[in-house]
Amino acid sequence: MASLETSGSRLTGTGLTLAYDQRVVATGLSVAIPDESFTVIIGPNACGKSTLLRALARMLKPKAGAVHLDGSVITSLPSKEVARRLGLLPQSSIVPDGITVADLVARGRYPHQKLMRQWSKADEAAVDEAMRATDVTELADRIVDELSGGQRQRVWLAMALAQETPILLLDEPTTFLDISHQIEVLDLCAELHEAGRTMVAVLHDLNQACRYATHLIVMKAGRILAEGDPTEIVTPELVREVFDLRCEIIQDPQSGTPLIVPEARRRVPATAAF
Amino acid sequence: MRDAPAGGSLNVRLGPWSVRLAPRALLVSLLLLLAGLLVTVAALSTGEFTVPVPDIIGALFGQGTPVAELIVGKLRAPRVVTGLLVGAAFGMGGAIFQSLTRNPLGSPDFIGFTAGASTGGIIAVVAGGSALTIAGGALAGCVVTAVLVYALAYRGGVQGYRLVLVGIGANALLLAVNSYILTRANINDAATAGAWLTGSLSGRGWEHARPVALALLVLLPLCAYISRPMRMIEMGDDAAKAMGVRVEAVRAAAIAAGVLLTGVATAAAGPVIFVAMAAPQLARRLTRSPGVTLASSALMGAVLLTAADLAAQRLLAPTQLPVGVLTAAIGGTYLVLLLRKDRH
Secondary structure, eight states: OOOOOOTTOSEEEEEEEEEETTEEEEEEEEEEEOTTOEEEEEOSTTSSHHHHHHHHTTSSOOSEEEEEETTEEGGGSOHHHHHHHEEEEOSOOOOOTTOBHHHHHHGGGGGGOBTTBSSOHHHHHHHHHHHHHTTOGGGTTSBGGGSOHHHHHHHHHHHHHHTOOSEEEEESTTTTOOHHHHHHHHHHHHHHHHTTOEEEEEOSOHHHHHHHOSEEEEEETTEEEEEEOHHHHOOHHHHHHHHOOOEEEEEOTTTOSEEEEEOOSOOOOGGGOO | OOOOTTTOOEEEEETTEEEEEOHHHHHHHHHHHHHHHHHHHHHHHOSSSOOOHHHHHHHHTTOSOHHHIIIIIIIIHHHHHHHHHHHHHHHHHHHHHHHHHTSGGGSTTTTTHHHHHHHHHHHHHHTTOOHHHHHHHHHHHHHHHHHHHHHHHOSSSOOHHHHHHHHHHHHHHHHHHHHHHHHHSOHHHHHHHHHHHHOOOTTOOHHHHHHHHHHHHHHHHHHHHHHHHHHHHTTOHHHHHHTTOOHHHHHHHHHHHHHHHHHHHHHHHOOOOSHHHHHHHHHHHHHTOSSOOHHHHHHHHHHHHHHHHHHHHHTTTTSOOOHHHHHHHHHHHHHHHHHHHHTO
16 A cells, blocks of 8 residues: 555565554554664654564554555564564563473474474574574573573573574663673674665663664654654754753764753862862 | 583484483483383282282283282272373473473472362262263363463463463462362262272273373474474574574474373372472482483383382271372382482
């Protein structure tokens, strides 16, 4: 139905109205995920960023409009076929009791398997590669329940990687992790992006978003207020409009990307400064 | 090949085909089959009139003495076969609902389905129905309860915990209804219904075994087909959908299969308590496989029920206990022991 002038975007949403039961989160929302980008969706709580991601991943059926994958309405494609092209790491999944890391990662091969083709050589290779990329090979025989939060998130990522999809969506992959594990997971995402995958992540931290995104989508109240390269679109005015926060923007000394420094209420006396 | 510690995995590949087997689960299944065979032979051979083991085959195929043929072929064999089938159906039905609800308390015994079957059964008893009517009443009661619970728990899909909560409510309500019916019934009907409510295999003939066998024959392939997607759903709806599982379709098929298995089993033997709850838990701990497994749960259910029935017949002979008393005792004890071991 929708015209797709979006060459360079295998995954698009057109005229989306998104709602949970009767609560409408967004209307007339259109978005195109640039191929081979690391797209980060950001915005204040309840702005609809996770809802949009869930709609793109066909977890939520739009009330109006449609999500297209490779030009076809995503719900018209066989579900396993979609799962071979597009992966999703949900915000929270349940670890089956007593499952080992290797067995959990192996479940990522489900869309490639059939009743009589349960464990091909390709399955084995993909699982090995996914565990290597996420650095969990050493943990293969461990019980997932007994791992730390950061390790467990790497295992879930490994499962999504074993799925071998060219597009991977991540719903707040760093929530509940401490700062070092957040960076670890995001660095891993950046590596996966550099290896040629299209990555789409919902993040909370604006500075992390600026650092890792090649394409930033800024949302507020169910609308997209700005999108593009973070260095081009992130301004004090935008941050103030979206987050209601006064700030200064400097260059991140490490990455050269925008760094948001909120206005301070209190200053350390000059003599104590270093 | 990389081995997981839970007995590792055994990959069998032949041309384009490959299957992945868990050696430990296979071994447990084989041992359960063996245990089932032993119980069957013991049930056919022992009792007031002992039939020596070598004579059993003859008696079954019309080569034995008339007495042996009557006792083994007409009395003991239908009872033990009914026990095996009913146990398997309860075990698998329980495994299905425990997987869907991700909760051992999600068993049909706890979420009202067995209680609903009981309501149907005792209404038939009080109405003076035949054995067939009682069975029909039980099946109908189970299906109606399941439809109501599903409908009440439905909100654009059914979440496991909602199913459990609504089911527990329905269970309490139906138990009250059952008690009320019994207090209003005349004393003879109440006694018959009371006996049926404990669950029993006594006096079961081939006519009881046949419907359960038919149900298993139809539902086993379906269950084999949906067991893999069901295991994916145990990780959460989003995770399963992301892997290409058609969550609502699989769940609807699983619920239908679980309700029918529980319904026909209750119709044949009455609401034998605890098999549906304990069998999947016991099987899971023995196989050490993650999540609920259907096949080993079915085998465990069959062994548990027939062993309990054998004990119920022989332990206090000539007094005969209803099997339901024993399943609760054996299953409960074993489960408590295993749970204690779990704590390390």
